Amino acid sequence: MASVAEAAPTAVRANESRSAxxxxxxxxxxxxxxxxxxxxLFLMQALCFALFACAFNLLIGYVGLLSFGHALYFGWASxxxxxxxxxxxxxxxxxxxxxxxxxxxxxxxxxxxxxRRQGIYFAMxxxxxxxxxxxxxxQAKFTGGxxxxxxxxxxxxxxxxxxxxxxxxxxxxxxxFLASFLFIHRVINSPFGEVLKAIRENxxxxxxxxxxxxxxxxxxFVLSATLAGIAGxxxxxxxxxxxxxDVHWAMSGEVVLMTLVGGLGTVFGPVAGAFVIVAMQNYLNxxxxxxxxxxxxxxxxxxxxxxxxxxxxxxxxxxxxx
Amino acid sequence: MFEKDGSYPxxxxxAGASVAGLVxxxxxxxxxxxxxxxxxxxxxxxxxxxxxxxxxxxxxxLGLAVIFGMLNIINFTHxxxxxxxxxxxxxxxxxxxxxxxxxxxxxxxxxxxFGIIIERTMLQWLYKLDHLYGLLLTFGVxxxxxxxxxNRYGSAGLPYAMPDSLRGGRNLGFMFLPNYRAWVIVxxxxxxxxxxxxxxxxxxxxxxxxxxxxxxLVRAFGxxxxxxxxxxxxxxxxxxxxxxxxxxxxxxxxxxxxxxLIIVVFAVVVIGGMGSIMGAIVTGFGxxxxxxxxKVFYPEASNTVIFVIMAIVLLIRPAGLFGRTA
Numbered sequence: 254m255a256s257v258a259e260a261a262p263t264a265v266r267a268n269e270s271r272s273a274x275x276x277x278x279x280x281x282x283x284x285x286x287x288x289x290x291x292x293x294l295f296l297m298q299a300l301c302f303a304l305f306a307c308a309f310n311l312l313i314g315y316v317g318l319l320s321f322g323h324a325l326y327f328g329w330a331s332x333x334x335x336x337x338x339x340x341x342x343x344x345x346x347x348x349x350x351x352x353x354x355x356x357x358x359x360x361x362x363x364x365x366x367x368x369r370r371q372g373i374y375f376a377m378x379x380x381x382x383x384x385x386x387x388x389x390x391x392q393a394k395f396t397g398g399x400x401x402x403x404x405x406x407x408x409x410x411x412x413x414x415x416x417x418x419x420x421x422x423x424x425x426x427x428x429x430f431l432a433s434f435l436f437i438h439r440v441i442n443s444p445f446g447e448v449l450k451a452i453r454e455n456x457x458x459x460x461x462x463x464x465x466x467x468x469x470x471x472x473x474f475v476l477s478a479t480l481a482g483i484a485g486x487x488x489x490x491x492x493x494x495x496x497x498x499d500v501h502w503a504m505s506g507e508v509v510l511m512t513l514v515g516g517l518g519t520v521f522g523p524v525a526g527a528f529v530i531v532a533m534q535n536y537l538n539x540x541x542x543x544x545x546x547x548x549x550x551x552x553x554x555x556x557x558x559x560x561x562x563x564x565x566x567x568x569x570x571x572x573x574x575x
Numbered sequence: 576m577f578e579k580d581g582s583y584p585x586x587x588x589x590a591g592a593s594v595a596g597l598v599x600x601x602x603x604x605x606x607x608x609x610x611x612x613x614x615x616x617x618x619x620x621x622x623x624x625x626x627x628x629x630x631x632x633x634x635x636x637l638g639l640a641v642i643f644g645m646l647n648i649i650n651f652t653h654x655x656x657x658x659x660x661x662x663x664x665x666x667x668x669x670x671x672x673x674x675x676x677x678x679x680x681x682x683x684x685x686x687x688x689f690g691i692i693i694e695r696t697m698l699q700w701l702y703k704l705d706h707l708y709g710l711l712l713t714f715g716v717x718x719x720x721x722x723x724x725x726n727r728y729g730s731a732g733l734p735y736a737m738p739d740s741l742r743g744g745r746n747l748g749f750m751f752l753p754n755y756r757a758w759v760i761v762x763x764x765x766x767x768x769x770x771x772x773x774x775x776x777x778x779x780x781x782x783x784x785x786x787x788x789x790x791x792l793v794r795a796f797g798x799x800x801x802x803x804x805x806x807x808x809x810x811x812x813x814x815x816x817x818x819x820x821x822x823x824x825x826x827x828x829x830x831x832x833x834x835x836l837i838i839v840v841f842a843v844v845v846i847g848g849m850g851s852i853m854g855a856i857v858t859g860f861g862x863x864x865x866x867x868x869x870k871v872f873y874p875e876a877s878n879t880v881i882f883v884i885m886a887i888v889l890l891i892r893p894a895g896l897f898g899r900t901a
Contacts, residue, residue: 313707319707321710366886366889366890367889369893370845370889370894372706373643373706373707376649376710377649377841377842378885378889380838380841381839381841381845381882381885382885382886384838384839384842385879385883388878388879389879392875502834502838506718509711542722542725545721545722545725546718546722546723546726548715548718549717549718549720550715550719551715552711552712552715553697553712553715553716555711556701556711557700560708
């Protein structure tokens with residue numbers, strides 16, 4: 254375990270963590286000031302997707318597993334969170350936790366199937382399983398089919414704080430996002446995270462060192478799906494709706510795009526990517542029908558010319574780690 | 576049939592077991608249908624639909640397998656190229672009056688050339704990178720193509736008329752067989768088997784297989800491997816286009832006809848494993864039939880059954896039915 258960590262000299266690691274800390278402080282400051290200048294609903298949407306992308310990045314960036322079906326956890330978590338809040342009358346915090354649990358359970362099932370194959374097959378399996386659950390969501394009664402679950406109450410946090418005003422809701426979303434972000438940061442910098450990176454770099458070698466890599470991969474998968482579930486549950490509460498859009502494969506593609514644009518395997522990349530893509534969707538509303546084409550073009554451009562992504566490119570230029 | 580030394584070839588017991596299995600399977604289905612009180616007409620009707628779907632699964636997964644073998648890339652654009660095939664048929668008919676048979680020739684050439692351009696301008700830069708980038712790039716290209724088609728033609732399907740020579744059908748006694756559907760099944764079987772023959776039994780196929788195993792060594796023998804890769808991609812894409820043309824009269828021609836299909840085909844490929852050409856063909860047809868049967872016995876599950884089978888196969892035989900464990 255330690256062998257990987259010790260490979261980087263202590264001074265470099267200290268430097269890395271300093272630049273990351275500065276970047277984190279800047280990010281928090283921006284996010285606190287932002288609602289005074291930008292429409293909070295947009296910010297909340299971007300934050301939900303940022304969390305979703307961070308969850309996805311945990312797999313692709315640190316274990317090297319491309320899940321092409323992350324909409325499964327995001328979408329189903331938003332359905333169950335919406336259902337819990339609306340039909341069962343759960344308070345928002347429990348509804349979001351229901352979403353997280355949904356993500357965890359589905360992640361455990363899908364993950365234990367998908368990790369049985371590597372590389373390209375892993376991507377195809379996750380995509381196929383997500384498509385199966387999409388078709389189930391279309392058929393199931395409680396999801397409301399094409400209409401989705403509408404009119405989900407935001408409710409009162411801990412039974413006291415009314416979440417109806419956007420400002421209050423924003424604070425809650427920000428806290429959820431930052432807590433999850435720090436959690437991911439903690440995971441990837443833990444001994445566990447070092448093993449994940451070792452698996453990404455060279456799985457046979459990690460196995461030969463005695464690690465049960467399948468277990469590590471499965472735990473990472475479940476963590477990622479759970480965080481995606483928190484993102485989906487939060488989104489359902491914020492926007493008071495859960496719909497088929499969030500379980501569709503296009504959503505799985507979008508989260509890949511966000512992470513790719515921001516920078517695969519960077520801590521801040523998915524956040525930046527999510528803001529860019531969500532902003533693009535919001536401000537290019539006039540070009541509605543061109544959004545798919547533009548997204549495709551960004552995919553192609555990123556893969557061919559710009560594989561480090563925005564944050565990865567900045568980090569490379571400034572020779573720091575972000 | 577027998578090797579020179581009198582022993583039987585290695586595929587012999589496999590083929591024997593398959594035939595025996597098929598007979599038992601058909602008997603069981605027949606018995607079940609009888610027991611459920613399902614009329615034979617309905618049973619065979621759904622079986623036929625299953626075979627049709629299976630033809631498309633086989634053609635598309637064959638193309639994916641051929642491309643993956645040479646390029647090590649999963650061609651996510653495959654569904655979009657299938658859709659392009661159907662649209663080429665539609666456009667050729669609308670703007671130049673060329674009918675179905677001409678489209679069967681024109682569409683694969685046009686879409687194949689399009690594929691070659693994609694390979695030369697984009698894919699060739701990715702061979703040294705992680706396979707995942709190939710998937711992401713082809714996904715992006717698929718989004719562009721689909722988005723453009725949707726902007727131009729809307730989401731609703733455009734009808735494409737069946738060729739006159741294949742209208743009508745014949746009564747087989749136990750069921751009515753429309754000529755067009757019979758044609759699709761036979762044509763795709765012939766194309767699949769011809770592809771298998773070329774790859775497994777000819778000199779050209781031997782070069783291809785050798786280049787899949789060790790491109791550097793094959794280049795050392797003076798064979799232009801990069802060109803072979805380009806042409807392989809063009810061929811795989813052309814297969815998708817042929818499937819698209821054949822699908823046009825059955826399903827409508829619509830921009831999203833490929834995207835949902837390609838995900839099912841991915842599941843088919845996971846079930847079969849991409850190591851074997853024949854495996855791709857057999858799995859494609861087999862899963863089509865199973866899907867058709869599910870429509871008879873438990874219609875609610877018919878669109879998810881292939882994914883369920885994929886999950887079961889992953890549990891029992893993670894490498895896929897015809898896959899080699901890496």
